[in-house]
Every structure is written in C-alpha cells, then in structure tokens.
Amino acid sequence: MxxxxxxxxxxxxxxxxxxxxxxxxxxxxxxxxxxxxxxxxxxxxxxxxxxxxxxxxxxxxxxxxxxxxxLDDPHALRAFHDWLGMWQLRAHSAAVRWQRDDPLLRELAAAEHRASSRALEEFETRWRHGFSPVxxxxxxxxxxxxxxxxxxxxxxxxxxxxxxxxxxxxxxxxxxxxxxxxxxxxxxxxxxxxxxxxxxxxxxxxxxxxxxxxxxxxxxxxxxxxxxxxxxxxxxxxxxxxxxxxxxxxxxxxxxxxxxxxxxxxxxxxxxxxxxxxxxxxxKRPYDPLxxxxxxxxxxxxxxxxxxxxxxxxxxxxxxxxxxxxxxxxxxxxxxxxxxxxxxxxxxxxxxxxxxxxxxxxxxxxxxxxxxxxxxxxxxxxxGKDWRVWDGAQVSDLVAAGASVQAELLSVVDDHGGAARDFVLDQIAREALLALSSDWAFMVTKDSAAQYARDRAAEHQRRFTELAALVRAGRPALDLARRYWASDGIFGRLDARALRQ
Known part of the structure; x- marks a missing residue:
C-alpha cells in the first residue's frame, strides 16, 4: 500500500x-x-x-x-459444552418440524446444524482449556x-x-x-x-x-x-x-x-x-441468507x-x-x-x-x-454522555448501597486485617466488588432485566454484610465464606490486604 x-x-x-x-x-x-x-x-x-x-x-x-x-471457569466450560450440544439438538428438532414448511426455514435449520457443528469442533479442539490459551x-x-x-x-x-x-x-x-x-x-x-x-x-x-x-x-x-x-x-x-x-x-x-x-x-x-x-x-418473513x-x-x-x-x-x-x-x-x-x-x-x-x-x-x-x-x-x-445512567434518580438506592458497602469494606479491612492473608476478608472484598458492578445500575436504568440486576446487587450486598458482621462480632465465618466462594470464587489471587491504609 x-x-x-x-x-x-x-x-x-x-x-x-x-x-x-x-x-x-x-x-x-x-x-x-x-x-x-x-x-x-x-x-x-x-x-x-x-x-x-x-x-x-x-x-x-x-x-x-x-x-x-x-471463559476460563471449569463450571462454565463444562456447561458451555453441554449448551453447544443442545444447540445442535435444537437444530435437529427444528429440521424435523420445518420439513414441510417454507424452504427458507428448512435451510435455516440446516444452517444452524452446520454452525453448531463448527462451534462444537472449535470448542473441543481449541477451547477446552479455556479462553486464555486461545x-x-x-x-x-x-x-x-x-x-x-x-x-x-x-x-x-x-x-x-x-x-x-x-x-x-x-x-x-x-x-x-x-x-x-x-x-x-x-x-x-x-x-x-x-x-x-x-x-x-x-x-x-x-x-x-x-x-x-x-x-x-x-x-x-x-x-x-x-x-x-x-x-x-x-x-x-x-x-x-x-x-x-x-x-x-x-x-x-x-x-x-x-x-x-x-x-x-x-x-x-x-x-x-x-x-x-x-x-x-x-x-415477519423467514430469514433469507441471500x-x-x-x-x-x-x-x-x-x-x-x-x-x-x-x-x-x-x-x-x-x-x-x-x-x-x-x-x-x-x-x-x-x-x-x-x-x-x-x-x-x-x-x-x-x-x-x-x-x-x-x-x-x-x-x-x-x-x-x-x-x-x-x-x-x-x-x-x-x-447524555454524563453519569446519569449509573448515578441517576432511578438507581439512587443502588448508589447509596454501593457507598455504604465501600465504607464498611475499608473499615473492616483496616480494623480486622492482619499480617497474614485472610480467606474471609478476601471473600468479603470479592462480594463487595461483585456488588459494585456497573451492570446492575445500567440494567435498572435501561429497564433491561431490572429485577435480576436488583436481585444480584442485593444478593452480593447481603453476603458482604453477613460476613462483615461475623468478623466484627468475632464469630466464626470461614465455613460461610467457603460456601460463598463455591459460587463466587472469582479472582483466586485477590488479596484484601491491598485495601489497607
């Protein structure tokens, strides 16, 4: 050129x-x-x-x-492989149902079968160990x-x-x-x-x-x-x-x-x-690839x-x-x-x-x-190119809850963190970060699965509050933290000590 x-x-x-x-x-x-x-x-x-x-x-x-x-998570990798297989089965089912229908629908079912087969082969040959090696x-x-x-x-x-x-x-x-x-x-x-x-x-x-x-x-x-x-x-x-x-x-x-x-x-x-x-x-008319x-x-x-x-x-x-x-x-x-x-x-x-x-x-x-x-x-x-989606009236409760989570997170880490890494404090930090995801406010403001977003934010806030309260009271929290880790064990090297003053 x-x-x-x-x-x-x-x-x-x-x-x-x-x-x-x-x-x-x-x-x-x-x-x-x-x-x-x-x-x-x-x-x-x-x-x-x-x-x-x-x-x-x-x-x-x-x-x-x-x-x-x-995309690297073992549970998600197994479940996605199952999902791809179900996609192929759904294409088979559609092909049978659409046998006598519009030729475009029959071709669509065949195209879905080809696409699912390619995706399965791609996943099984390149992605089985996750996204990072790809x-x-x-x-x-x-x-x-x-x-x-x-x-x-x-x-x-x-x-x-x-x-x-x-x-x-x-x-x-x-x-x-x-x-x-x-x-x-x-x-x-x-x-x-x-x-x-x-x-x-x-x-x-x-x-x-x-x-x-x-x-x-x-x-x-x-x-x-x-x-x-x-x-x-x-x-x-x-x-x-x-x-x-x-x-x-x-x-x-x-x-x-x-x-x-x-x-x-x-x-x-x-x-x-x-x-x-x-x-x-x-x-709506059947999809026509041409x-x-x-x-x-x-x-x-x-x-x-x-x-x-x-x-x-x-x-x-x-x-x-x-x-x-x-x-x-x-x-x-x-x-x-x-x-x-x-x-x-x-x-x-x-x-x-x-x-x-x-x-x-x-x-x-x-x-x-x-x-x-x-x-x-x-x-x-x-x-508006400003902050209204994440800091507007519709999500003022989420913003206030997020500010409260942050303040308590910093306080409990400062007050109860020691020299050694603490599994419970790490899970507290993990739940706090999950509660603070920008997606929840976006989905509420845009009314896109808003209740799911509110439920997710509330769930992580509840888990965070429950663990933090146990730590403050000096009560055992390790078993509960492990239970939450089983579903939300994201970022295994996350270390709450990095939050300390």
Missing part, C-alpha cells in the same frame, strides 16, 4: 457480569453461552484467520477480567492489542479512591496471570471518567484508555495526553461509529438481517428477518466509504493523516447482529485496499497520532 490517507482503529469491548451459578434463563448463564457461541468464537476465529495471513495490529480487543474469568498467542504475536480493566467492571467515578485503586490493580494482575503480562491499555468501564483519574492510571502502569467522542469535544482525530500525565485518552469517532450502531439506528436494523427478538420457542432458534421495524413477530449477504456487502461498502471520507476531511483540516477510532461491544458482532462477524471480516479486508492503515490504539500511538494535552470533563458513553 502507498502512503495511507490515515489510520483506522477498531476497538471491541468484551464484557458480561459474573453469571455462573446465578440463574440460567432468560438472564443468567444462557446470556453468557449465547454470547460465547455467537460472538466470542467467531470473532476469535476471524482474528486467527488474519494471524495465519501474517497480519498484525488487526484490532484492539478489550476483555474485562470478569469475563475472562468466566487469546494469548494472538496477543503475543501482536495480532491484537489487549485492553484490560478493573476487576468486576465497576463505574470508577463512584468509587472511593482506595477501592478504585484496588479494583484496577486486581484486574490488571488477573490479566497478567492469565496472559503473561498486564495490558498497557484499558477500556474504562462505561468509558466513565472523573478528573484526576489519569494519575491512578499512571501509577498502575496504564498508558492509554477510551473515552467517548464528546469528552474531547468531538476532536477524535488523535489521542490526547490527559492533564500533566503521559496517559493518553483515545476518543470514539461518533461520526463513523454511529453508522453501525447508535441509540437510534444502525446497520443491524436493516430488514434483511436476522431478527434478534423473534424466537421459534420450541427450538429457541431465530427464524425471521427484521422485515420491518413496525412488523409484529407473527408477520438477502442478508447483499446487505452485508452494501453496508461494508458504506462503512469503508464513510471512513475514507472522514480521513480525507481530517487530512484536509489537519494537514496530516488523521485517525478514526470506532468502538463497539464485541457482543454486537454475532450475538445481537447475526451477520456482524462477516461484515467485520469484509470491512477489515476492504479498508487497506482503500488506502487506509488498519492498526491498534498501540499502533496509532506509536505512529504519532497523539495531539496536545487535554483536560477531560466528567463523562461516560452512556445517555
């Missing part, structure tokens, strides 16, 4: 809250296994395809420590840049500085344990930022992180050092990012794509295409044209090649948007052909896509 017109960095954020042993359907472990089968397997397969071609710096992949722990060679070879984050994905601006420091340190250490090194970059949970957080990032060895476009007043053409630090913030280019997915529109809503919300309930498969936004489920294939190509062309146009405008404005950062949840590709992985494959092949340098955030920083320092405002990537 001749001199590129600019650089493009795709950033994928892979995250689900801790789900093993906490329900199955409609929210619980099923959520994990659907995303695993339909997003994590195909996206990693796509990355490996580029690796085998010798490509490096293909994309920046954020994997939260809490998700990585689930990801590490891709990270070591520089095919992807890995982003980490705080342990359980808490909304950091609402954390006490000691808890914030502890959550980030534990998350980075857990990633280093799984992959051999701590990541230099993080996806800040919910892109949440409060002024001064860059100092904590610098102290933890973090060199770059993500914010949303409005945080830099829409100037997203380069990373920006934050304040007086050397920590660089990269901002999503919403002009480009929203072509794919925005609060109101995006490619996945096209009428030819597979409809996420319409189920064939006997099999659990999704047999319909979107058909139309106002079309009720019973009137129509979807045409839509994928058109939308890949549109996205590449959008990136090229944006980079040409930036070059004209800045007098030098610029950078476009497009960032999304990994679960969009395959889980929410069935055709997403194939669209991604085409885009990542077409961009270099169009004169665009595809790279990672690390590669963009090394290439000099870094501008002048900036003072960032309090911000997030949520509604």
């Amino acid at each position: 001749s001199d590129p017109i600019g650089s493009f960095s795709l950033v994928l954020h892979s995250h689900l809250p801790w789900l093993p042993h906490h329900g199955a359907w409609p929210v619980g472990e099923e959520w994990l296994y659907q995303a695993w089968a339909h997003s994590y397997l195909p996206v990693l397969d796509l990355v490996r395809e580029f690796a085998e071609e010798g490509r490096t710096d293909v994309l920046t992949l954020g994997v939260t420590p809490v998700l990585a722990a689930q 990801l590490r060679p891709l990270v070591d070879a520089g095919v992807v840049e890995l982003l980490g984050g705080p342990a359980t994905h808490p909304f950091q601006p609402l954390l006490d500085p000691r808890v914030r420091r502890f959550a980030l340190a534990e998350g980075l250490a857990d990633t280093a344990l799984r992959l051999g090194r701590a990541p230099e970059g993080i996806w800040a949970p919910e892109c949440g930022y409060a002024p001064g957080m860059e100092a904590g990032y610098a102290a933890a060895g973090v060199r770059r992180f993500l914010v949303d476009g409005p945080s830099t007043r829409g100037e997203t053409h380069a990373g920006r050092p934050v304040g007086s630090s050397d920590v660089v913030a990269f901002a999503r280019d919403l002009n480009v990012t929203y072509r794919v997915w925005s609060p109101k529109a995006g490619y996945p809503g096209h009428d030819a794509y597979r409809d996420f919300h319409t189920y064939d309930h006997p099999s659990g498969l999704k047999p319909a295409r979107v058909t139309g936004k106002q079309v009720p489920p019973e009137r 129509l979807a294939r045409d839509a994928i190509r058109r939308h890949a062309d549109d996205f590449v044209s959008t990136v090229v146009s944006r980079l040409k405008d930036l070059q004209a404005e800045q007098g030098a090649p610029g950078l476009v950062v497009a960032a999304y949840d990994t679960e969009l590709y395959g889980h929410w948007w069935h055709e997403g992985p194939e669209w991604l494959r085409q885009v990542l092949r077409m961009l270099p052909e169009a004169g665009v340098r595809v790279t990672t955030l690390r590669g963009a920083q090394a290439a000099g896509h870094v501008g002048d320092p900036i003072e960032l405002p309090a911000s997030s990537w949520g509604s």
Whole structure:
C-alpha cells in the first residue's frame, strides 16, 4: 500500500457480569453461552484467520477480567459444552418440524446444524482449556492489542479512591496471570471518567484508555495526553461509529438481517428477518441468507466509504493523516447482529485496499497520532454522555448501597486485617466488588432485566454484610465464606490486604 490517507482503529469491548451459578434463563448463564457461541468464537476465529495471513495490529480487543474469568471457569466450560450440544439438538428438532414448511426455514435449520457443528469442533479442539490459551498467542504475536480493566467492571467515578485503586490493580494482575503480562491499555468501564483519574492510571502502569467522542469535544482525530500525565485518552469517532450502531439506528436494523427478538420457542432458534421495524413477530418473513449477504456487502461498502471520507476531511483540516477510532461491544458482532462477524471480516479486508492503515490504539500511538494535552470533563458513553445512567434518580438506592458497602469494606479491612492473608476478608472484598458492578445500575436504568440486576446487587450486598458482621462480632465465618466462594470464587489471587491504609 502507498502512503495511507490515515489510520483506522477498531476497538471491541468484551464484557458480561459474573453469571455462573446465578440463574440460567432468560438472564443468567444462557446470556453468557449465547454470547460465547455467537460472538466470542467467531470473532476469535476471524482474528486467527488474519494471524495465519501474517497480519498484525488487526484490532484492539478489550476483555474485562470478569469475563475472562468466566471463559476460563471449569463450571462454565463444562456447561458451555453441554449448551453447544443442545444447540445442535435444537437444530435437529427444528429440521424435523420445518420439513414441510417454507424452504427458507428448512435451510435455516440446516444452517444452524452446520454452525453448531463448527462451534462444537472449535470448542473441543481449541477451547477446552479455556479462553486464555486461545487469546494469548494472538496477543503475543501482536495480532491484537489487549485492553484490560478493573476487576468486576465497576463505574470508577463512584468509587472511593482506595477501592478504585484496588479494583484496577486486581484486574490488571488477573490479566497478567492469565496472559503473561498486564495490558498497557484499558477500556474504562462505561468509558466513565472523573478528573484526576489519569494519575491512578499512571501509577498502575496504564498508558492509554477510551473515552467517548464528546469528552474531547468531538476532536477524535488523535489521542490526547490527559492533564500533566503521559496517559493518553483515545476518543470514539461518533461520526463513523454511529453508522453501525447508535441509540437510534444502525446497520443491524436493516430488514434483511436476522431478527434478534423473534424466537421459534420450541427450538429457541431465530427464524425471521427484521422485515420491518413496525412488523409484529407473527408477520415477519423467514430469514433469507441471500438477502442478508447483499446487505452485508452494501453496508461494508458504506462503512469503508464513510471512513475514507472522514480521513480525507481530517487530512484536509489537519494537514496530516488523521485517525478514526470506532468502538463497539464485541457482543454486537454475532450475538445481537447475526451477520456482524462477516461484515467485520469484509470491512477489515476492504479498508487497506482503500488506502487506509488498519492498526491498534498501540499502533496509532506509536505512529504519532497523539495531539496536545487535554483536560477531560466528567463523562461516560452512556445517555447524555454524563453519569446519569449509573448515578441517576432511578438507581439512587443502588448508589447509596454501593457507598455504604465501600465504607464498611475499608473499615473492616483496616480494623480486622492482619499480617497474614485472610480467606474471609478476601471473600468479603470479592462480594463487595461483585456488588459494585456497573451492570446492575445500567440494567435498572435501561429497564433491561431490572429485577435480576436488583436481585444480584442485593444478593452480593447481603453476603458482604453477613460476613462483615461475623468478623466484627468475632464469630466464626470461614465455613460461610467457603460456601460463598463455591459460587463466587472469582479472582483466586485477590488479596484484601491491598485495601489497607
């Protein structure tokens, strides 16, 4: 390729809250296994395809420590293998039921059988020992840049500085344990930022992180050092990012794509295409892969044209090649948007052909896509680009409970921690971090499985309070801590002593 017109960095954020042993359907472990089968397997397969071609710096992949722990968890690995087998059986069942129906439905059942067979083979040959052995060679070879984050994905601006420091340190250490090194970059949970957080990032060895476009007043053409630090913030280019997915529109809503919300309930498969936004489920047309294939190509062309146009405008404005950062949840590709992985494959092949340098955030920083320092405002990537989703009136009770948990956590560790590691205090810290997951407030504010979210937050708060009360009273708590560890034994090296003053 001749001199590129600019650089493009795709950033994928892979995250689900801790789900093993906490329900199955409609929210619980099923959520994990659907995303695993339909997003994590195909996206990693796509990355490996580029690796085998010798490509490096293909994309920046954020994997939260809490998700990585689930994808390495023995219980989850066994249960996911069972889930894949059931997927294949469900495809068999649908094939029998749809034998005399529309030919498109018969083909859909056959396609589901082929997909489940590929997933089973992929899992049994590459994934049986977990996610980390699959990801590490891709990270070591520089095919992807890995982003980490705080342990359980808490909304950091609402954390006490000691808890914030502890959550980030534990998350980075857990990633280093799984992959051999701590990541230099993080996806800040919910892109949440409060002024001064860059100092904590610098102290933890973090060199770059993500914010949303409005945080830099829409100037997203380069990373920006934050304040007086050397920590660089990269901002999503919403002009480009929203072509794919925005609060109101995006490619996945096209009428030819597979409809996420319409189920064939006997099999659990999704047999319909979107058909139309106002079309009720019973009137949606059967999914047609040929129509979807045409839509994928058109939308890949549109996205590449959008990136090229944006980079040409930036070059004209800045007098030098610029950078476009497009960032999304990994679960969009395959889980929410069935055709997403194939669209991604085409885009990542077409961009270099169009004169665009595809790279990672690390590669963009090394290439000099870094501008002048900036003072960032309090911000997030949520509604209003402020903190309202995680600190609004609808979740004021969760915020108050979270503040109480943090205060008691610090107090009990200071008052009762000794020189030796304490299993009970470690479990107390573990339950506190699980209670502080940002997912619970998000799900309540967005009214998405809100009761499940409230129940999960309350459960971890109750366990935390029960253990802390036993410690304060000087009563035995080891058996109870072990019982909670059996279901929530996440982050085995977590050490509550690091919270002490």
